[in-house]
Amino acid sequence: MSVQSSSRIRRAGLVGTVGLVFAFLLLPVLIVVLTSFTTQNFPAIPQEGISLKWYGELLNDQKLIDALTVSLIVATFSSILSSIVGTIAAFGFVRSEFPYKEHISTVMLLPMIISPVITGIALVRYFGTISLPSGYPALILGHTVLSLPYVFLLVRSELVTFDQDLERASRVLGADPITTFRQVTGPIISPAILAGGFIAFVVSFGEFTATQFLISPETSTVPVVIYTMLRTGLTPTINALSVVLILIMVVAALGSRRFSTS
Amino acid sequence: MSTRQSRLRTVTRTVGEQLGGRVGNRHLAALGLGFVGVFFVLPILLLVPESLALGTSAPFQAYSRAMQGIYVNAFVRSFLYGIMTTVATLSLAYLIAYYLAFAARRIRMAMTLVIVPLWIAYIVRYFGILLFFSPAGPLADATGYEPSILFTTPAVVIGLANVYLPFAVLPIYNSLNAIDRELVSASRVLGATNWRTIISVIFPLSLPGLVAAGLIVFILAAGSFLGPAVLGGPKQTMIANVIAQAFLDNFNIQFASALAIIYTVLLVGLLLVFNTAFDLREVLGNI
Amino acid sequence: MLEVKNFTKYYDDLCAVKDLSFRIEEGEFVTLLGPSGCGKSTTLHSIAGLVEPTDGSIHLRGTDVTDLPPEKRNIGMAFQSTALFPHMTVRENIAYGLKMHGYEKADVQERVEESLELVDMPDHGDHVPGELSGGQQQRVSLARALAYEPDILLLDEPLTGLDRVLREEMRGWLNRIQREVGVTTLYVTHDQEDALSMSDTVIVLDDGRDQQIDSPERIYESPANEFVAEFVGKSTQFTGTVTQENGHTIVQNGTKSIELTESDLTDGETVSVFIRPEDIEVGLEQIGADNEFSGTLTDIANLGNRAEVTVTLDDGTTALAHTSRFPEMTVGDTVYLRFDTGRVIVL
Amino acid sequence: MLEVKNFTKYYDDLCAVKDLSFRIEEGEFVTLLGPSGCGKSTTLHSIAGLVEPTDGSIHLRGTDVTDLPPEKRNIGMAFQSTALFPHMTVRENIAYGLKMHGYEKADVQERVEESLELVDMPDHGDHVPGELSGGQQQRVSLARALAYEPDILLLDEPLTGLDRVLREEMRGWLNRIQREVGVTTLYVTHDQEDALSMSDTVIVLDDGRDQQIDSPERIYESPANEFVAEFVGKSTQFTGTVTQENGHTIVQNGTKSIELTESDLTDGETVSVFIRPEDIEVGLEQIGADNEFSGTLTDIANLGNRAEVTVTLDDGTTALAHTSRFPEMTVGDTVYLRFDTGRVIVL
Amino acid sequence: TGGGGSNSGGSENGSSSGSGGSGGSGPLRFLGFGGNTQKAQMSVFESWSENSGTAVKGTSASGTTEMISLIKQNPGSFDVVALNDTGMARAKQEDVIEPIDLSKIPNYEKNIKESARTLSFNVDGDKTMGLIRENGATGYAYNSEKINKELTSWEAVKNPEYEGKVSLIDRTMDRLANCAAAAGVNINEVPGSESKKEKMFTEAEEQNKNVFAYWSDGATSIRYLRQENAWICEAWGGRVLALHGEGGYDHIKYVVPNEGAMGWSDNLAIVKGSKNTATAHELLNHTYQREQLLTLSDKMNYTVQVKNPPKKMKQLPDYAPAEDLAFRDWGALLEKQDAWTQRLDKIKQN
Numbered sequence A: 001m002s003v004q005s006s007s008r009i010r011r012a013g014l015v016g017t018v019g020l021v022f023a024f025l026l027l028p029v030l031i032v033v034l035t036s037f038t039t040q041n042f043p044a045i046p047q048e049g050i051s052l053k054w055y056g057e058l059l060n061d062q063k064l065i066d067a068l069t070v071s072l073i074v075a076t077f078s079s080i081l082s083s084i085v086g087t088i089a090a091f092g093f094v095r096s097e098f099p100y101k102e103h104i105s106t107v108m109l110l111p112m113i114i115s116p117v118i119t120g121i122a123l124v125r126y127f128g129t130i131s132l133p134s135g136y137p138a139l140i141l142g143h144t145v146l147s148l149p150y151v152f153l154l155v156r157s158e159l160v161t162f163d164q165d166l167e168r169a170s171r172v173l174g175a176d177p178i179t180t181f182r183q184v185t186g187p188i189i190s191p192a193i194l195a196g197g198f199i200a201f202v203v204s205f206g207e208f209t210a211t212q213f214l215i216s217p218e219t220s221t222v223p224v225v226i227y228t229m230l231r232t233g234l235t236p237t238i239n240a241l242s243v244v245l246i247l248i249m250v251v252a253a254l255g256s257r258r259f260s261t262s
Numbered sequence B: 001m002s003t004r005q006s007r008l009r010t011v012t013r014t015v016g017e018q019l020g021g022r023v024g025n026r027h028l029a030a031l032g033l034g035f036v037g038v039f040f041v042l043p044i045l046l047l048v049p050e051s052l053a054l055g056t057s058a059p060f061q062a063y064s065r066a067m068q069g070i071y072v073n074a075f076v077r078s079f080l081y082g083i084m085t086t087v088a089t090l091s092l093a094y095l096i097a098y099y100l101a102f103a104a105r106r107i108r109m110a111m112t113l114v115i116v117p118l119w120i121a122y123i124v125r126y127f128g129i130l131l132f133f134s135p136a137g138p139l140a141d142a143t144g145y146e147p148s149i150l151f152t153t154p155a156v157v158i159g160l161a162n163v164y165l166p167f168a169v170l171p172i173y174n175s176l177n178a179i180d181r182e183l184v185s186a187s188r189v190l191g192a193t194n195w196r197t198i199i200s201v202i203f204p205l206s207l208p209g210l211v212a213a214g215l216i217v218f219i220l221a222a223g224s225f226l227g228p229a230v231l232g233g234p235k236q237t238m239i240a241n242v243i244a245q246a247f248l249d250n251f252n253i254q255f256a257s258a259l260a261i262i263y264t265v266l267l268v269g270l271l272l273v274f275n276t277a278f279d280l281r282e283v284l285g286n287i
Numbered sequence C, D: 001m002l003e004v005k006n007f008t009k010y011y012d013d014l015c016a017v018k019d020l021s022f023r024i025e026e027g028e029f030v031t032l033l034g035p036s037g038c039g040k041s042t043t044l045h046s047i048a049g050l051v052e053p054t055d056g057s058i059h060l061r062g063t064d065v066t067d068l069p070p071e072k073r074n075i076g077m078a079f080q081s082t083a084l085f086p087h088m089t090v091r092e093n094i095a096y097g098l099k100m101h102g103y104e105k106a107d108v109q110e111r112v113e114e115s116l117e118l119v120d121m122p123d124h125g126d127h128v129p130g131e132l133s134g135g136q137q138q139r140v141s142l143a144r145a146l147a148y149e150p151d152i153l154l155l156d157e158p159l160t161g162l163d164r165v166l167r168e169e170m171r172g173w174l175n176r177i178q179r180e181v182g183v184t185t186l187y188v189t190h191d192q193e194d195a196l197s198m199s200d201t202v203i204v205l206d207d208g209r210d211q212q213i214d215s216p217e218r219i220y221e222s223p224a225n226e227f228v229a230e231f232v233g234k235s236t237q238f239t240g241t242v243t244q245e246n247g248h249t250i251v252q253n254g255t256k257s258i259e260l261t262e263s264d265l266t267d268g269e270t271v272s273v274f275i276r277p278e279d280i281e282v283g284l285e286q287i288g289a290d291n292e293f294s295g296t297l298t299d300i301a302n303l304g305n306r307a308e309v310t311v312t313l314d315d316g317t318t319a320l321a322h323t324s325r326f327p328e329m330t331v332g333d334t335v336y337l338r339f340d341t342g343r344v345i346v347l
Numbered sequence E: 001t002g003g004g005g006s007n008s009g010g011s012e013n014g015s016s017s018g019s020g021g022s023g024g025s026g027p028l029r030f031l032g033f034g035g036n037t038q039k040a041q042m043s044v045f046e047s048w049s050e051n052s053g054t055a056v057k058g059t060s061a062s063g064t065t066e067m068i069s070l071i072k073q074n075p076g077s078f079d080v081v082a083l084n085d086t087g088m089a090r091a092k093q094e095d096v097i098e099p100i101d102l103s104k105i106p107n108y109e110k111n112i113k114e115s116a117r118t119l120s121f122n123v124d125g126d127k128t129m130g131l132i133r134e135n136g137a138t139g140y141a142y143n144s145e146k147i148n149k150e151l152t153s154w155e156a157v158k159n160p161e162y163e164g165k166v167s168l169i170d171r172t173m174d175r176l177a178n179c180a181a182a183a184g185v186n187i188n189e190v191p192g193s194e195s196k197k198e199k200m201f202t203e204a205e206e207q208n209k210n211v212f213a214y215w216s217d218g219a220t221s222i223r224y225l226r227q228e229n230a231w232i233c234e235a236w237g238g239r240v241l242a243l244h245g246e247g248g249y250d251h252i253k254y255v256v257p258n259e260g261a262m263g264w265s266d267n268l269a270i271v272k273g274s275k276n277t278a279t280a281h282e283l284l285n286h287t288y289q290r291e292q293l294l295t296l297s298d299k300m301n302y303t304v305q306v307k308n309p310p311k312k313m314k315q316l317p318d319y320a321p322a323e324d325l326a327f328r329d330w331g332a333l334l335e336k337q338d339a340w341t342q343r344l345d346k347i348k349q350n
């Protein structure tokens, strides 16, 4: 058998198998998308005809829109905060030497390691003790802690490979340390920071397990509202919302090189 | 001139300098640690006193209760499901990652498809899976076949593997992608078939990514709450469900804290064992 | 031994190599020399089976191997990046090819040790590649490629990226080993010094097409065309018109006229004339030789064992000449260039 | 212009540079030459203010700048890695230093264009560094370092990693530009050819200590010690015992005896004797010269313009000699080596 | 069941304040279960808001425990809360509700049957802590297309034919109450008798055999029925009736088994720390007008213990007049909750 035909067969086999894995991965997405067009009052695959009524309902569903607002606010602020803290910490760890540095740095990763149920319980008790109001303060702080490890890891690995000659060059060219950071270091590592912030945003946006302990009556996030709706009756509005979010994401990902690669 | 000053003045320590010259980069590390310390480590540590009935005759009563069969089972199940999910997820993720790194023609598109599910709340995805396999769901509708898979261990593992798959693809893809293509050529020229090359060269070189992916999937899966809650039955209860139930349904903060502490200690212990085989720092660096 | 027939390779619309044919005899050392992007690696990879030819065929020991996968060709190859497996020790790297070629366990062990001896690294067997210097890595890569006695050894710029000192040292190594083992070798490089110093035959490639296939000496002394003349070795070039004057051939360029020994040129023809810097003598005094031109010294580069001087001739053209080291001249001096007409290359 | 006084640098316990002093006059081109790890970069970085001296001081234009941060020193620097800012275009890279030095907007623009002219890249201003070749990047890096008219230009192995052809071309560039701009330059390299071809003064450094500070010619012709002799240029070395015989100084080594012109050596002294390959003549016939040794040709490396031959002498020692290109010799020939006693370097 | 958001129910129209003569300190905040009971309740509150000018802002939580957590974690954030019987017992224990001044709610005595006004979980000594709102039973529903015989007894749950096709409720005391009923025991007597306890748990063990999952919220029970995961599913009548209302689900039958079924009730209480107790009383008084109570029953599909119930209410699947019902005695049961949960968990996971 010739090289090309055997490699073609191999490729076909791989593509077929990978197609099945993709089908598995995207199965829930497909179902969510399909059910968002149902004519029925509960999530079901459309049988006779499709409708956009749940997209209409979405616009009228004040509770979901409120939750979406809360989710966006919390995700925005916590991703900004964790980007800042994560970047500072990554700088600190990469650019300094002290005993047991690498071991100590795993502490930064603990929030990713420990189950969010435990995080949620620990935080709600703790916030109670220090009288931090539940709602935005608790949610934003909690989500910041939960997403911090992702930013830390991303920025750290960027900084490890960062060529410090660039900073040296900037200094020799006459720039002081602050200018050097603003003009050289910052812009160059910003894709990593942005990617970290993006992941932090996604983590915050989807987090349910710890979040259920941290919400206040006015600040339910989307996943928590969905969970509540589950118990009282889930409507395909949720699916419509999910589809809208997917669309936003796909457009953003295809539109910007930065995010899809990270 | 002292060494300390010299550390501050070296240009490689730029950020410290910009904060007024008195702040070193070590202070920045301390700031990060402080944040995690105050808003994460301390709260977790405070569960220790909560878990103890101090001042009573049986301060460890919550712990001795946790030693009973159903709770031990929940712990065992968490770790077991964690491992099963990890194995399943890694196999699938490896296929996708291999495809992305070596065969994909439209990588951006494929990569986007991998990430798309992350935008749908876990719970909604679990519901998709539940609906799919239900007797009145699309699978039975289309094929007439009703798999009796729901509310069993396979259902939970399938669900967990499904939602954590994207987390595993990325690190594996990164390490596959970093493999110098000339190594693959070299292996072929040295007489190895494509398959032997995958086994002897590509696979070992992708181990860092694989281990990183395995670690993160294991951590996420073992601690998961929604998966068993939606797709499992009573026999699939995992530790996160028990902890949530103790805290939310039974108001037993003491017991919930004890379970949380035990779980954390077990997990950290496990990671330390893991650390003897793989360098945890490196592995986490790959995530 | 190896025969490449009408090899052509297109990457989509881009023609990387066009209709290249050559053969290598048993034990020969042949170099593919050409600038970056001229198709050297493409050719080598096709011979190894790593790239599929668009057209043409590859024959090894008389068999058409064009459709054979790389692992069935019994070829040894060393890469520019060394391509040592980073997760294996030096020993394991060398053993890999042996195992894949079905050697017995005991044989593998023996040959690994022999190969380590060959490249003079018997004590480094248990190191991983990351622990070795660049030159050592290249040597291991060579040992790995040779261990299983391939029919032919392909080398893809194995010396690029090494610094000058290491490069010269490695060149010596390669030469020695090739002599000891006597393996047929096809070497790829864009460095003319590599090509001239090691090869039996040099194939000069440009833009996917062969320009000249010849011995190093012929390539240097009788380049087939302007590209070869310019790419291989430095030179001073004049373009001029031929006049035949009582049995003498003279090339006329502005105020300069160069008398040649060559005689098959026709009157009025335009030719390019090349003179190698080492063929030009530089003097501070005029001696009234046949081909003597005056000019101003505009640059001296002391290269240690010799100096390379740049002279701007009176008609404004520039010439390059070698002198002995640290010459007693300074930039600005008026100098006289002379050369033996027998040394002039005419195209 | 620049004066380094008793510069010493320790990294914790490791002594990188010990008590180094030298000065560079206005307009001079000085090279720091030495093997990897000898402390070249450490010295350069201290001058730039990027590394703080453990001891000693740095003076620029007569002022002690030891405690000044890098941005206050008005220094131009080009790095081996080029260190071009990848997120800025070529123009922005060059403008950066100008802006930081307080140039007016219009001036910045003008000087950027001038600098692009200087390095012959007027059309590449809007490219980002990633789109340029290695040599082009080096040129931009140079333009960026020169644009704001620094007092001194520091070059940290800017040519390392470039291949031979590009390296030679860039060397020409550097020379030309340094001549045009006339800027005082301190150049760091481990390549002797770089050092010899460009410098007014060479500082040879080994293990953090200076070995010789001298002109290229003196460094090559009169090395101060064995390290310098071996590091700068190839040579054949003999160690022997001095005997004075009726006014002649003879160095005796086994069966070889070399007669020297030098006379301040004492009887019985052991000396090292070096001969450069270009000082050795290789012949196929014995001519009975004073210093003539027979041996067997063991290797020929044709380097284009010359060949480098290795000869194993009858007493088993090895000698290196240059011949004209493509010599009529083959490995195995018996050859005769001769050299002028005036060319022998005695340490 | 539109997506019309239960926590926004009455909040938009209540911007004016101070006209109700009640101190006028902002809107009242109500915490309920969500779903259609919440919607029904909010519609009643709305009619009050229109007259009083005080808005009522609704929030929903997914269960009683969450509600109590919410109250504890957000002190002063709620005025009125809807709790089920378990929730009332818990709320008393956790001290998150206040005694109610019945003199300010004359409509309660006037319109609610006396037998329904003194249920143990709604009182604390001589203080009234909660007002009963609606009540029902926890029977089961079955899919008559899969099971083509009429089911009337708890025995059906144990029929081996239905292996893997049964889902039961996940709440310990609800579950055990039905097991006790099936075994012919009154759950209120179980704490005092070892043999009755064994009978109850033996029944729980037997009923467990066919179970594929336990559900913890009504929506899940209906989903299992709809998706046909369950052929038999412990359920609430009101939910099943609502399912019928969707059309196409008439084959899902609801039964209160003849051995009896557990009774539950939802109740209204005033949250401790409320700064609007006077207004809250006014709101409650409004709610307990007969006309409003009938609206509630109508919209919720459950019994409201009004004097002289109308015919329509009597036809509800769960209809049970207070005098026929034995509610659980939480005074005795609550302390068993943890231990029994543990034992039941063991059974569930065999």
Ligand SMILES: Nc1ncnc2c1ncn2[C@@H]1O[C@H](COP(=O)(O)OP(=O)(O)OP(=O)(O)O)[C@@H](O)[C@H]1O
Pocket: C011, C014, C015, C016, C034, C035, C036, C037, C038, C039, C040, C041, C042, C043, C190
């Ligand atoms: N996989 C490929 N896809 C498309 N074009 C390619 C591919 N590989 C090589 N080319 C193109 O084919 C031409 C020849 O490439 P090749 O790698 O053979 O050159 P080369 O002589 O080895 O150059 P270098 O000295 O830089 O390694 C170049 O123009 C190159 O850009």
Ligand SMILES: Nc1ncnc2c1ncn2[C@@H]1O[C@H](COP(=O)(O)OP(=O)(O)OP(=O)(O)O)[C@@H](O)[C@H]1O
Pocket: D011, D014, D015, D016, D034, D035, D036, D037, D038, D039, D040, D041, D042, D043, D190
């Ligand atoms: N930041 C540092 N910390 C500790 N040791 C260092 C540091 N920088 C350099 N050294 C050590 O100091 C010595 C001199 O280093 P330096 O970089 O000056 O050498 P160099 O001559 O520039 O070498 P090369 O040619 O390899 O660049 C080396 O042994 C090096 O390992």
Ligand SMILES: NCCCCNCCCN
Pocket: E033, E035, E036, E037, E084, E085, E086, E174, E218, E236, E238, E239, E264, E265, E266
């Ligand atoms: N549709 C709403 C049903 C509310 C049922 N509450 C049940 C409480 C049982 N303890």
Ligand SMILES: [Mg+2]
Pocket: C040, C041, C042
């Ligand atoms: Mg190539």
Ligand SMILES: [Mg+2]
Pocket: D040, D041, D042
């Ligand atoms: Mg250096």
